[in-house]
Structure formats: structure tokens, C-alpha cells
Amino acid sequence: MEGRTVRGWLFRGLIATLFCLLVLPLGIVVATAFDASSAVVFPPTELSGRWFGELLASPTWLRSLLNSLVVATGTSALSMLVGTTAALGLRRYGGRFRGALVGLALLPLLVPGVVIGVSLLTFFSVFGLQQSYLALVLAHSLWATPLTFSVMQSSFARFDWRRHEAARDLGASRLVAFRAVVVPEVRTGLVVAALVAFIVSLQEFVMALFLSGPDTRTVPVQAWNSLRQSLDPLVSVVSTILLAAVVLLVLVGTALAGIERLATDA
Template sequence: MSDAYRRERIEMVAFRAAYGLLAFLMVLPLLIVISTSFGRTGQLVFPPKGLSLQWYAEFLSEPSWMNAMVNSLITASGTAILSTFLGVTAAFGLRGVESKWIQYFIPIALLPLLLPAVVIAVIMLMYLSQFGLQRSYVAIVFAHSLWATPLVFFIMQAVLSQFDWELKDAANDLGAGPIRSFGEVILPNVKNGILASALIAFIISLQEFVMALFLSGQGTRTIPVLAWIALRNVLDPVISVVSTLLIVAALLLVIPAALAIGLERLAKQL
């Protein structure tokens, strides 16, 4: 066994060990939170003393949590629809455009992702208050869409870059109009990317806290906002239940998104 091969093996083992340690450190807090949600006592204790589903039952029987869940689903669905529409149309609209100004569009599209959530929240609060929408679903959806739309755009840019546009040209040569060529040629090839984009936008809105805190009212509080309010009063396993449900929801949505467009491509865009 040569020294070069031995050194390469050592480097590979060290890399895998470091990668495994990093993954463990990332997963460990999640496992602790999930385990405390099944505790039998009324306090957050790790390891939990006994196992019980009573805190899940309490979560499901509490009207305030159910209302917050409905609010979260409404805002997340609205964000997914709006940001997917804007991001997909922007990606299609800029495809094939040759202009020196296009190089400036990418930094502009990234700008909402670079701004702190509190800055976006304050801007939206000041602007929408002029129309009486500062504590509405519309305010939260607009704010969340500012974050989600750029991600949708970049995901669709990657998806469209893999599409063979000669297929569309061939369809047009055979007499298909723009609508028919889109529906029968383009859409079947990019629908997975659109679905993945919508799922990512949904996750972003479902778990976002800062903007929702600024822009939600008594009747539009989302799950993260109500969890923060509950934490200020008492620290009980119901908070772990909420965290566990958000973790599970994220996994159930990210996995289909990764399968739809490929894990490697999704990771590059996120």
C-alpha cells in the first residue's frame, strides 16, 4: 500500500467522521425536542420521564392552537400560490432575453433574501397600513412572498436550463400555438420543478416567525407567533409538540421537493 493511497484513505475517513459529527450535532437538538414532546410530566425534561400523547391531545383540543394552524395553512398556501406564479413567470420571461441589463436583475432578485426579516416586516407594515391591511393575511402573504419568490425563481432557472427548447420549436413548426406547446411540451417537463418550488415556498411561510409577528393580528396569528407568545408565559411540552409538528411538516414537504427535481439541484438552489 503506497503512502499516497494511505494518505487518501486517512483523509476520506477524517472527512466522513467530520461530516458525521456535524450531522449528529445538527440532528441532536431536533431529537431532544421531539422526545420531550412525549413526556408524561408537565415540564420539559430530557430524557422524558415516561411516554405519553397527552400533550398532543392538549394541542389538538386547544382552540387557539387550531386557529393558529388554520392561519398558518392559509398564509402558507397564499404564499405558495403567489410566489410560485411570480417566480415561474419571471423565469420564463427572462429565458432567452439578451440584454446587458439582465446581469443586474440577479442581484436585484437576491435583494429580499439579503434583507433582515425585521426590515421587510417594518417596510410592509408602514406600506400596508395605508390601506388598512397591516394585520391581515394579505400582509403576511406579501411579506413571505418577498422571501419565497427569489427561491422559486432560481429553482425554475435551474429547471429550465435542463429543458431542450428545440422540442418547443419543433412543436411550433408542426403548427402548435404558444398555449398548446406550453401545455403539451413544456409543462410536462417542468411540472416537477413547479411543484418543488411551491412546496419550498409553503415551508418558508409555514415556519417564518419575525415577519408574521409584526404583521399578524389577534385573528391572524400563525403557529410560530402563538408559540412565541406561549413561551413568554409558560414552558411546557406543548411547545415541543408544536416544534415537532413543524419539523415533521418540513420533512414531509422537503423530501417530495427533493425527489421532484433532484436533491443535488435543490441543494444548489437553496
């Protein structure tokens, strides 16, 4: 009993240490965002919201924030459409064929972002779309869609499809039966999938670096460009805003789905 107790405390200590190592860099970034000096300094010499005001006065950073929101919204919508449709279609199959299709759907997650970025840059250049919102949305959807597909596949597996068949027997069309019977029951999965896709797009950097231009740079690309020249405090400010946005989205998902369901689906 004492040995198991010691091992249990050691395991908890290890988890706590790893958690601190993950959270500590984020805490440092947030702290530097509220420093009044013109350089990135930790610990802060003087607390101030000066750089948040500088951000609001910077057209370049505001445009990058808007670009990130536009691309993330488009990615969430497209990946939800494709991922949900794929999960519905896969429900009809079983056995090894189903496993092969699932593996194929998840394949983009195994391809390095650099490879995808270069390939898409070459492809979109043929059509003159290499620095467009469309190119960024399609690129981000390559990584977001497998995740929305996995979430919706899990949600559909928990649904009793005999209820959908009953609605069809009562005369409802496929679309009406899906909207009236299935959607209310898998609403949590839909919310989680949309949040996951949005967050994935919000933080994606590698493909955006290849495909964005001066007018379509997202926040990670703009931050990288700024850090190439100097340690700009505005990078800490934008990073803090994105971190707050991600935490807010997770809290919204938790409120709608519950923490256990959110963790299971995501």
C-alpha cells in the first residue's frame, strides 16, 4: 500500500511538473505583454497597457488579426461541411474497408506542413490564387477536416439511427430528418468540431507562411516577420489576445458540452 501511495504521488508530481513547464512560457508571454518598456522584458519593470493601445493603432497588426479571423471562420465552415459529410457517408461501411477510409481521411495530419505548403503554393500559382483567402482556407482545411471528421464520427457513433429511420418512415425527407432528429442530438459534437477547426486555423503557421501575401498575412506569419527584425512587444500582446481567445472558446465549449464530453470528442 505504501509503495502504491508513493508511486501515486510521484506520478502526480510528474504531471504537475509537466503542466508547469507547458504553462510557464505562456505566463511569461502574457506578463511581457503588460510591460511598459519598449523591449520584451521579464519580469516586467512596470505594468502598463501601453502596447494594447499601440496594437489598436497599428493597421498592419489589425489587418493580420482580421485575416486570421476570416481564414479561421472559413476553415471552420468548410471543414465542418466536408468532415460531417464524410462521417455520414462512412457510417454505411464496416470492416477493413472502413478502416482504410478512416486512415485515408486522417492522412493529411501525417504529412509535414512544409510539404503541403510547397505543394499548394505550386498548385495555386497555376491559377493565380497563391496569396488569396481561398488558398489559406483550403490549406488550413486539410488539417482541420480530419479533426472535424473524427469528432463527428464519434458523435454519430453514439446516436441511435433507428430514430432517423423512423422519421424517414413517417415521410420526412433525408434533409428534414437529419435536421430535425439528428442535429439536436449531435449538436455538442458539431460545436466541438467547429471550435477545434477554428483553433487549428487560428494558430497554423507553416502553410500560411507559404500561401499568404502582404494583404492576407495571418497573425502567426506577421509575428514571425516582426521577430525576424527585433523582439517586438506587440508580438506578446497579439499572442496574449490569441491565447485569451482560445481559452474563451474552450470555456464556451465546456459550458455547452461539459468538460468530460469536450475532452472525449476533441
